[in-house]
Amino acid sequence: MNKRKLPVSSVCAGEQIECDRAFKKQRLAIADDKQTDCTSANANIKTIGTHSGTFHCDEVLACYMLSQHTKDYRNAKIVRSRDSDVLSTADIVVDVGSEFDLKGNKFDHHQREFNQQFSEEYATKLSSAGLIYKYFGKEIVRDIIENRCDDVHTNNDEEMKNAPLTEDMLEVVYNKVYASLIESVDAIDNGIKQYDTETQARYLQRTDLGSRVSGLNAWWNQASDDDIQMRQFGKAMRVTGEALVDCVLWIYKSWLPARNIVDAALRQRHEVHSSGQILRLSTYCPWVEHFYQMHEANALEPMPVYVLFADTSGQWRIRAVPDGVASFGLIKALPNPWRGKRDTELSELCGVDGCVFVHSSGFIGGNKTYDGALKMAELALQYQNDGNTADKTK
Numbered sequence: 001m002n003k004r005k006l007p008v009s010s011v012c013a014g015e016q017i018e019c020d021r022a023f024k025k026q027r028l029a030i031a032d033d034k035q036t037d038c039t040s041a042n043a044n045i046k047t048i049g050t051h052s053g054t055f056h057c058d059e060v061l062a063c064y065m066l067s068q069h070t071k072d073y074r075n076a077k078i079v080r081s082r083d084s085d086v087l088s089t090a091d092i093v094v095d096v097g098s099e100f101d102l103k104g105n106k107f108d109h110h111q112r113e114f115n116q117q118f119s120e121e122y123a124t125k126l127s128s129a130g131l132i133y134k135y136f137g138k139e140i141v142r143d144i145i146e147n148r149c150d151d152v153h154t155n156n157d158e159e160m161k162n163a164p165l166t167e168d169m170l171e172v173v174y175n176k177v178y179a180s181l182i183e184s185v186d187a188i189d190n191g192i193k194q195y196d197t198e199t200q201a202r203y204l205q206r207t208d209l210g211s212r213v214s215g216l217n218a219w220w221n222q223a224s225d226d227d228i229q230m231r232q233f234g235k236a237m238r239v240t241g242e243a244l245v246d247c248v249l250w251i252y253k254s255w256l257p258a259r260n261i262v263d264a265a266l267r268q269r270h271e272v273h274s275s276g277q278i279l280r281l282s283t284y285c286p287w288v289e290h291f292y293q294m295h296e297a298n299a300l301e302p303m304p305v306y307v308l309f310a311d312t313s314g315q316w317r318i319r320a321v322p323d324g325v326a327s328f329g330l331i332k333a334l335p336n337p338w339r340g341k342r343d344t345e346l347s348e349l350c351g352v353d354g355c356v357f358v359h360s361s362g363f364i365g366g367n368k369t370y371d372g373a374l375k376m377a378e379l380a381l382q383y384q385n386d387g388n389t390a391d392k393t394k
Helices: 057-069 128-151 157-161 167-189 209-214 226-267 288-297 343-350 370-382
Strands: 009-012 017-019 028-030 047-050 077-080 092-094 278-280 306-310 316-320 355-358 364-367
Touching (some): 047 057, 057 128, 057 226, 128 167, 157 226, 167 226, 209 226, 226 288, 278 370, 306 370, 343 355
Antiparallel strands (some): 316 364
16 A cells, blocks of 8 residues: 655755855845755755644754754755655654654654753753754854854954853853743743743733744645745744844853853952942943852852942942842842932932932932942941831841
8 A cells, every 4th residue: 555645845954044154244045936956966965854834933943053053964955744754864853753862863852751851950841942952052052153253243342252162151151042042942832831820911922933933834825835835934944043143142242241240240249348248340231140140059148239330421320239130129228318319418418429319219329439339338238227128138
């Protein structure tokens, strides 16, 4: 009895998504109207197999990562099918086949017994995107950093050029990319809710990466065949690829340098004030997440309660440390009598020249000079707020 052949579509990833490495920007270009038999150009080209039909964010991202940022599968031909005979000819198979076999290059997650996570720190079951990222992610991240860094410019580019990517840095970026992007793809594909609640959402959210990819499938009332679906799959690869590259570059060129600034501030805190409870940032940066990650890794004793940094005008700010990453609560707010006061009135009240303001909630204040801001922080550290205000240092 003849076996019915299922639909098969394929295209070379090098044709579908072209990275023009002659230009520093290396923007992705998606082929618009034609499919190409890449085997004629390279008889040894490898193939990535995945399922046909409706595509999802996880296998699209998995195919992008493999075909654009790994040595073994760069520019591989992508074959979309559910025919096991067809898939058996692929060099690597993702999101289809009901088998996870690392040595056999089979990366499906749909089998009932599958229960892999990214690491012991995570409970989220991996999708095909997470599987590929777990085992190829460091190579992928390194490739993006080495070849796409010039896509984005920052004020500390020269400094970063003199600090080559180390294995420790790679490990940090690799883990942060999973937490920032890949885990959500895994969770959505596996039907894992973000919150433990049955409360109905107040509004519809359809701008996430998975929704954008889903919207690239042919609509119910549009013509659709294998070629059209393959072309749309290529567009989806571009969307997921841009999201991944942007995420890696943000983490490497913005998030990681901020982490280094906070780390230096913590190490030098006793030089700022003998108590160790006042930090000085050499440059303002997002600091709260890094602060609490470092505190969790190595408990800070005594707990810092104020952070000093220069603002864009050259004046100095004193920021009360929140009592959690996403919290509006404060470990120790600025003194209650200072709140809502400004300029001369504030300077006379606290006895420090150059005062600019203290916010009515006591979470932040300002002074014209560093010495003035430090003096305000010292006085605030000694002040005992009343029972109706934030002071969790007792």
